[in-house]
Amino acid sequence: MREPADMKEPEDLELRDKQQAQVEAANALLFLQGQGRDPIQTQTPKEDRPGPETPSSPPSAEDGDSEEARDANFARGSKRGRVAVKEEESVGLEEALGALQNENQSLREALEKMSLSESSLRNDPEKVRFYTGLPNYYVLETVMWLLAPHMDDTTKTSPKNPMRLSKFQQLLLTLVRLRLDLRHQDLAYRFGVRLGTVTRAVRRAVDVMSSTLVPTAVFWPSRAELRKNLPAAVRAAHPDCAVIIDFFTVSLERPPTDPPHGDRPGRAGPGGNTLKYLIGVAPQGVVTFVSGGVAGDVGDKTLVEGCGFLCKLLPGDVVLASHGLDIGESVAARGASFKIAGGGSERGSAHSLLGHVEKVIAMVRRRYAVLTGPVESCFASDRSAFDKVVQVACALNNLCISAAPLE
Structure with a gap:
């Protein structure tokens, strides 16, 4: 016994809807792969849908053209999307690069301030005074200009020249x-070189300054x-005063x-481990004479007569x-006279003079601590x-002081 026709129709419609949904899903997948039609454009009204047994008609030329146009539009859209993404990425990379460059510049400036270089000293007179004792970079530059022709440039290394210090770094x-x-x-740690490099650099620079700067300043x-x-x-008080001396x-x-003094033959006494110097200061306050060093237990007369x-x-x-x-007789033999300041009516002016020379000596030793000792074994x-x-040190000190009147 057959069922009524009106009982079967809903099931057929449901089956056709399911098949149509499968077709649309397949077309959508093909479209995403660039091979099928736009599923939205290919939908047909429900009443025009063919049944499952009706074969679909072949695509016309117009449909082909539309499909190619859709593919072109899709490609252009994809390209624009890729370009937009690349532009966003490029902007992000540029911002990151700018931030890194700023950070790098900040680190360079911080490192420059902490380093000992020409640029870090040029605009920082306090730093120049602290590290060199000279009053400003101009004086330092002048000293460099005076010494440079007599110094070796050691920035280029070789087996015979293992140093890696420029002329400025050596000074x-x-x-x-x-x-x-x-x-x-x-x-050696501060300048990033070997210990032997430092020793050679100091010796050579001191030799050059001794032969070039000292005759100019002392x-x-x-x-x-x-x-x-x-x-x-x-x-x-003393219109003929030529020099004020002290030791x-x-x-x-x-x-x-090294054994203690008492255990060393010929070096006994407290002066056996010291060097003694005679220094002469002009009334204007500059050092005009400095002797070589002798053992500290040597008498003053012996030092004066032998230096x-x-x-x-x-x-x-x-x-x-x-x-x-x-030393009165020794001085008199040169036609000069030796006076001890500080007696009688001269007490005030003489005391000022002696305080002046003591101040100069203290200034030299304070400005260049190497003179305070103890002297390094090298x-x-x-x-x-x-x-x-x-x-x-005395020559450099003369560059720092003025010949102001002593009042």
Whole structure:
């Protein structure tokens, strides 16, 4: 017995809807792969849908053209999407690159401030004074200009030339050594070189400054120059004063294997481990003479007579000192006179003079701590090298002070 026709129709419609949905899903998948039609465009009204047994008609030429146009539009849309993504990525990369560049610049500036270089010192006079003792970068640059022709450029290394320091670095390293009395190993770490490199650089720079800078800055002025610039306080009491002298000592650093003084033959006494220097200061306040160092237990007369000081005196010159020295006859033999300042009516002006020379000596030693001792063994073993250090320190100090009248 057959079922009524109206009972079967809903099931047929449901089956056709399911098949149509499968067709549409297949077309959508093909469209996404660039091979099928737009599922939205290919939908037909429900009443025009063919049944499952009706074959679909072949696509017309117009349908083909539309399909190609849709594919082209889809490709263009995809391309625009890719371009937009790339532009966004490019903008993001540029922003990240800019941030990295700014950070890099900040780190460079911070590193530059912490480093010891020409650029870090050029606009920082406080840093120049702290590390070199010189008043500003202009004076440092002037010293560099004076020394550069006599220095070796060691930035290019070779088996015969293992150093890696420019001329400026050699000078700066040496000034830091004299100024702060840093050990050579410390300087090797600071400048990133070997210990031997530091020792050679300091020795060479000191040699160059001793032969070039010292004769320029530490010299005995002519009598005419002395009297022309004589401070009023000195002119009133000692118009013929040529120099004010005093002594200072520097202790030596003993090697670890060195026995105490009492156990060393020929070196007994407290002066056996010190160097003694005679220093002469013009009334204007500049150092005009500095002797070589001798053992600290040597007498004052022996030092004065053996260091070449007396050869500087002219007949009529007056030599002042703060205490009695057994050098009167030696000075008189040159036609000059030796006076002990501080007696009678001269007490006030003489006290000022002696305080002045003591101030100069203290200034040199304060400005270049290497003179306070103890002298590092690398210099203590070669006293002629340390004599050059003392002379160089006095020359550098002369560059820092003015010849202002002593009132």
